[in-house]
Amino acid sequence: MAAEPSKIIYTLTDEAPYLATHSFLPIVRTFASAAGIDVVECDISVAHRILGEFPDFLTEAQRVPNTLAELGKKTLEPDANIIKLPNISASQNQLVTAIRELRAKGFMVPEFPDNPQTDEEKAIRQRYGRVLGSAVNPVLREGNSDRRAPRAVKEFARKHPHSMGEWSPASRTHVSHMFHGDFYHGEKSMTLDKARDVKMELVTRSGKSIVLKPKVHLLDGEIIDSMFMSKKALLEFYEQQIEDAHKTGVMFSLHVKATMMKVSHPIVFGHCVKIFYREAFEKHGKLFDELGVNVNNGMANLYDKIATLPQSKQDEIKRDLHACHEHRPELAMVDSARGITNFHSPNDIIVDASMPAMIRQGGKMYGADGRLKDVKAVIPESTFARIYQEMINFCKWHGNFDPKTMGTVPNVGLMAQQAEEYGSHDKTFEIPEDGVANITDLATGEVLLSQTVEAGDIWRMCQVKDAAIRDWVKLAVTRARNSGMTAIFWLDPYRPHENELIKKVHTYLKDHDTTGLDIQIMSQVRAMRYTLERVIRGLDTISVTGNILRDYLTDLFPIMELGTSAKMLSIVPLMAGGGMYETGAGGSAPKHVQQLVEENHLRWDSLGEFLALAVSLEDEGIKTGNLRAKVLAKTLDAATGKLLDNNKSPSPKTGQLDNRGSQFYLTMFWAQALAEQTEDAGLAKKFAPLAQALAAQEAQIIAELNAVQGQPADIGGYYYPDRAKVSAIMRPSATFNQTLASVAG
Ligand SMILES: NC(=O)C1=CN([C@@H]2O[C@H](COP(=O)(O)OP(=O)(O)OC[C@H]3O[C@@H](n4cnc5c(N)ncnc54)[C@H](OP(=O)(O)O)[C@@H]3O)[C@@H](O)[C@H]2O)C=CC1
């Protein structure tokens, strides 16, 4: 019998995972209720967050609570058990489109003020800032990150290897990054000797003080950094790289993380676009300013803004833009069929996913003619770009990785409490005037860190809390112990921030029994090389990294090993004692929605959800003594293993098994595993009829699920789809629905 009533919070997010949830939640509830577990929805989609931010613009009936803030509070409670699906970190373009959709549906939230002038517009802009970019994950990630490929998933990839593009030693593909003037080269860092309140202040050349951030509260033992990217150096760098690519005839691509680094990277992106189209911007700059064109949001913004001009003017601008291509290199495309380039919108080229996809394809990206070509991958910040070059060097020499034999690289990532760069948005500024940028103690006036900066430079302060570091070291030791794997801390002693971290790692490792463990510290490039030497020999190595490399490596290695990061187990042991279970390490796969809408086929793989749910149930069982939850967890794992063994994952091709069919098989295998287990006779009895019925109806259900494919599907919106329509689309088999419902009673 279920011991206590328990609750699992299941997030509703965006795009493909949102769609998949409509079919999966009824299944989850059917099983969880047998263990007395309530599965509670929590909507944190972009649309819902916009509505939650602007109750004052909505009618009483339209208002929704600020669910993200509530969920954030929940992560600080020891009984939190949250299943977190990937959500859109909206670029400005996406946010504006979502607002348009909501307004068209009668939710009169304010228009996005592009260029706020009045106090009212500035206040609205600031409120929208809370929805923009990576606004969910930093709020919920109150713990460090444990991401790994479960054994069954790794075994499956070994047995059924995904395709890998060929690497040639003659490949011209390479990474270009800055060698001076970027965040890496001017970084300063310190560990706080006591708790302090500080301000971020620019003292201009003329002696004027501009307070950019009036107060940041810092804790004792916290590490803070001050770093800046020089605009001059960045522009020179772009000019050289564009010229180099043109001269040497290699395709040009830019990779940033403008969604997560939502203040700095749109600026870094925009400068590249302006340099690339320099002559057109020189000629039409004044007009662009008048129109409010802001290519920090990509060329999509420019095309949107000029659409209001007379046709002849639009044609002239387009001609001038095209003329630039004559002396510029070919641009990598994100969608060559639709003519969408790398510069279209910064959310199309999110570095953690875009670089591995390129490396997996033998170091190639698509050109305008739809053909795969070698590429210059421009990643301005050198801090982490170098790891990709190291992997590229390795592939050129050793050839592509072999998923059949390669070792695995799980990650333990320092992520808690908005650690490092990913928590720096509210402390990142585009410098208005030349001067000195200081982090100053408010009580004593002592300048803790100081940088000489120029107008246009991007200056930021990063923080990482001592308790988060301590917890991260503990997690690393635990994972090394439980897995028996070598663990490498990827820390660069030449980088001031990481030098401070290294000291703490040495200190906190002493808190643990590390006898018999192989734990080492290496700079990133060496760590990459060392790990890859092991990978090709089939050896496994845990990467223990800061927040950015956590993000990069948990797409990079899974995409090589498994073909996708969607199949990762992604656990966030919350520091307050609860658990958050992320589903896979990838995003919300916008291309998948496009295919569903055009052809009613959803190729999204819910394996990440299956894996997360199993650990969530297990955790519930352990923490509350709910034995049935444990049985559900064990049988779900068995069902997931069987799903892989029987090759019942979704196919990318319309007409074949898709997400819905894969979820059907999971349900059948789970019910069968429950019927067969002997630990809990009540559960076996309850699920035996479901197991039998689904097996008997298999052919009919699959036929019903496949019959709908091939035609367009109307889900009634993109950011705010119609839930009834989505449910109908995602649950098209009446037979399956009825049989499932028969157990619920
Ligand atoms: N945890 C989070 O909340 C995260 C959110 N994001 C957000 O997700 C959005 C998209 O990001 P993007 O960089 O395009 O990366 P994605 O990981 O969403 O997509 C890249 C590709 O990975 C494959 N993929 C990802 N998940 C699955 C899955 N479950 N099943 C099958 N294939 C999958 C798809 O390849 P194919 O099309 O070839 O099948 C997809 O096109 C952005 O808005 C981003 O901000 C990104 C990362 C994490």
Ligand SMILES: O=C(O)CCC(=O)C(=O)O
């Ligand atoms: O929050 C985001 O924008 C992306 C998160 C992400 O890519 C990750 O955690 O792997």
Ligand SMILES: [Mg+2]
């Ligand atoms: Mg990522």
